[in-house]
Amino acid sequence: MNKKIIKSGVKFLLRHKLQSFFMILGVMIGVIFLCLTFAIGSSTEKQILDKMKGFFSSNNIFIMAGKGMKRGGPRSEGSVTTLKLEDMEAVLNAVPGVIRFDPMQTLSPCEVIYGNVNISTTIQGRSVDGEVVWNRTVTSGEYLNKEDVESAARVALLGSKIEKQLFGDSNPLRQQIRIGSVLFTVKGVLEEKGTDPHGNNLDMEVIVPITTMMSRLKNVDYIPAAKLEVDETKMAEIAEKIKTVLRERHSLNADVSDDFSVMTPVQAQEMVQKMKKIFTLYLPLISGVILLLSGIIISILMLISVSRRVSEIGLRKAVGASPKDIMLQFVFESVMISLIGGLLGLLIGLIGTWAIITKLGYTFYLPWQPIVLGVLLPVIVGILAGIIPARKAANLDPVKSLA
Amino acid sequence: MIQLKNISKIYGKAGSQQVKALDNVSLTINKGEFVAIVGASGSGKTTMMNILGMLDRQTSGEYYFENKVVSILSNNELASIRSGKIGFVFQKFHLLPKTSAVENVELPLIYTDHKDIRHMALEALNKVGLSNRIKHRSNELSSGQQQRVAIARALVNNPEMILGDEPTGNLDSQTGLEIVDIFQQMNRTGKTVILITHQQNIAEHTNRIIRIHDGKIVEDYRVQNPRNIAGELMKLDTMNK
Numbered sequence: 001m002n003k004k005i006i007k008s009g010v011k012f013l014l015r016h017k018l019q020s021f022f023m024i025l026g027v028m029i030g031v032i033f034l035c036l037t038f039a040i041g042s043s044t045e046k047q048i049l050d051k052m053k054g055f056f057s058s059n060n061i062f063i064m065a066g067k068g069m070k071r072g073g074p075r076s077e078g079s080v081t082t083l084k085l086e087d088m089e090a091v092l093n094a095v096p097g098v099i100r101f102d103p104m105q106t107l108s109p110c111e112v113i114y115g116n117v118n119i120s121t122t123i124q125g126r127s128v129d130g131e132v133v134w135n136r137t138v139t140s141g142e143y144l145n146k147e148d149v150e151s152a153a154r155v156a157l158l159g160s161k162i163e164k165q166l167f168g169d170s171n172p173l174r175q176q177i178r179i180g181s182v183l184f185t186v187k188g189v190l191e192e193k194g195t196d197p198h199g200n201n202l203d204m205e206v207i208v209p210i211t212t213m214m215s216r217l218k219n220v221d222y223i224p225a226a227k228l229e230v231d232e233t234k235m236a237e238i239a240e241k242i243k244t245v246l247r248e249r250h251s252l253n254a255d256v257s258d259d260f261s262v263m264t265p266v267q268a269q270e271m272v273q274k275m276k277k278i279f280t281l282y283l284p285l286i287s288g289v290i291l292l293l294s295g296i297i298i299s300i301l302m303l304i305s306v307s308r309r310v311s312e313i314g315l316r317k318a319v320g321a322s323p324k325d326i327m328l329q330f331v332f333e334s335v336m337i338s339l340i341g342g343l344l345g346l347l348i349g350l351i352g353t354w355a356i357i358t359k360l361g362y363t364f365y366l367p368w369q370p371i372v373l374g375v376l377l378p379v380i381v382g383i384l385a386g387i388i389p390a391r392k393a394a395n396l397d398p399v400k401s402l403a
Numbered sequence: 404m405i406q407l408k409n410i411s412k413i414y415g416k417a418g419s420q421q422v423k424a425l426d427n428v429s430l431t432i433n434k435g436e437f438v439a440i441v442g443a444s445g446s447g448k449t450t451m452m453n454i455l456g457m458l459d460r461q462t463s464g465e466y467y468f469e470n471k472v473v474s475i476l477s478n479n480e481l482a483s484i485r486s487g488k489i490g491f492v493f494q495k496f497h498l499l500p501k502t503s504a505v506e507n508v509e510l511p512l513i514y515t516d517h518k519d520i521r522h523m524a525l526e527a528l529n530k531v532g533l534s535n536r537i538k539h540r541s542n543e544l545s546s547g548q549q550q551r552v553a554i555a556r557a558l559v560n561n562p563e564m565i566l567g568d569e570p571t572g573n574l575d576s577q578t579g580l581e582i583v584d585i586f587q588q589m590n591r592t593g594k595t596v597i598l599i600t601h602q603q604n605i606a607e608h609t610n611r612i613i614r615i616h617d618g619k620i621v622e623d624y625r626v627q628n629p630r631n632i633a634g635e636l637m638k639l640d641t642m643n644k
Contacts, residue, residue: 004513004520015501315497318458319511319556320486322479398458402493 009333023301026294027341031374033287035349038370041279043357046365059232062263064225081222082259087249088226095241097231102133104225105213112206113178114166121204125213133227141173141188144209152211155187161203163189182216195361239264295381302334302389313393314401323394330393334386335379342378404434404595410464412450424450426618437590438597439606442615452599456489456566457481486514490557494569496549498541505537508555527555531585547578554585564595571605577639583608584632
């Protein structure tokens with residue numbers, strides 16, 4: 001018996017395509033959002049955590065100029081001139097447990113020219129220790145040496161991708177390239193690293209000695225940040241000592257706050273957690289609200305449908321449908337609609353997510369949450385949204401509805 | 404088959420303005436009868452039909468259907484009696500829009516345990532002479548054909564009793580007669596047929612006329628020579644020519 005009622009419900013939905021379409025659309029949009037937020041969230045998170053391992057190991061500390069990493073605030077990098085190379089030397093000498101450091105200085109965008117090829121890219125200033133600190137060496141030629149840095153030599157290391165674009169198949173080593181208006185000699189080609197958490201392609205980077213970067217390319221005497229390798233068993237202690245040393249060197253009074261910030265892996269982890277919260281809590285919450293709204297839309301459309309089908313309901317009752325049968329029919333219609341919307345949303349959502357994530361250059365991880373929720377939630381929404389209209393339909397007085 | 408004892412139906416709440424649609428009506432209709440309930444609009448005949456069809460409940464009195472007391476049955480039990488024993492034909496047909504004739508006829512069977520509902524629906528359509536219109540949608544049929552679909556729908560469950568509420572009210576006189584002809588045929592196969600109508604000439608095709616006025620039965624008599632439809636249809640035919 002139920003099978004026939006269900007079949008009759010399916011036929012009704014097929015006959016009333018426009019109404020069905022709008023109800024399906026509501027749920028579909030909700031589930032698409034659910035997919036996007038979950039999938040992009042978890043893929044990005046996984047991506048960031050993976051890259052974090054290369055970028056920020058458990059034995060690294062970052063020192064940044066300025067009051068720095070206030071969440072969501074503007075980054076003051078570049079405009080703060082208080083952090084010097086000498087500060088870092090002092091930290092290395094004065095704080096036990098600091099093994100080595102690599103200062104950071106970036107120039108972007110900057111033209112790199114060889115022959116008639118002209119590419120706009122990012123130039124990084126590095127020291128000798130950059131090879132270890134960043135865990136990135138060369139596949140051909142040589143890395144920067146002490147002399148390069150001390151003499152501010154005009155030598156450059158090329159990322160594997162930009163090397164290909166500039167030189168094609170010919171040997172780049174000892175060739176002359178122009179960075180901005182300065183001539184450099186290619187000293188080596190860097191190993192492949194892919195894309196960093198910010199979406200920068202590291203294989204398009206060019207590395208020059210930090211001193212050359214500061215004196216010849218940027219003409220500055222400060223650095224925005226430095227990456228330190230430290231003894232990870234004394235992380236907190238080291239971070240505190242670094243602060244003391246820097247405060248002393250910058251002659252900061254007790255009532256003045258730091259003009260630099262020190263970030264340890266613990267803090268980095270906290271940042272990731274906060275980011276994770278946005279992706280896995282707030283965004284799904286939004287899609288939940290959208291699903292709720294689509295439930296309300298379904299409910300309203302079903303109520304309208306019930307009032308438009310008053311005489312149909314009266315007739316069904318007259319020919320022998322019990323209130324239970326009518327109730328079942330309407331709840332079924334609403335669940336069907338939601339489920340179709342959910343599955344369509346899932347399909348479109350997952351394909352869309354895959355497209356976006358692949359386009360961003362990230363790897364796509366098929367998340368299980370939206371697949372489960374994308375099926376479960378619409379069914380729940382459908383039942384809840386269907387109950388009120390279905391009750392209304394079931395309780396209609398056949399005499400009045402046939403009048 | 405049907406027995407009404409002192410049935411009254413009052414609309415409106417106590418204290419406010421009340422309308423007595425049926426006033427102490429008692430009535431017996433036996434199995435196989437062909438009855439017309441006539442009366443002007445507002446006389447209470449539709450209320451009578453709703454109570455007979457178990458779509459509505461009386462305010463007082465007792466209704467026995469096949470010797471069972473109806474008032475103590477639940478809504479679900481009433482639905483099951485309507486499903487198995489009563490067929491309805493309405494003035495406005497009440498076919499499902501955008502739905503084919505055969506699917507309309509199948510509708511009552513959805514709520515039964517019958518398996519081969521398509522076959523049963525086709526058989527019922529055959530009985531009303533619509534075998535060649537089974538796939539047509541309601542809006543593609545003439546009003547006479549729509550009413551035939553509605554009759555087929557009333558017949559499909561093979562009910563004991565067929566209730567027609569002004570079934571010819573929306574039809575021209577010839578089509579109306581054709582429809583009454585079908586009711587006559589149904590009655591000949593042994594079904595109890597009750598027609599509600601305000602048209603005396605339609606009523607005269609039945610075997611018994613019950614007249615209602617102001618909620619009371621004012622007349623209840625046998626029709627000695629029920630009019631013959633075939634002859635009248637022929638007469639109409641020659642008139643048209």
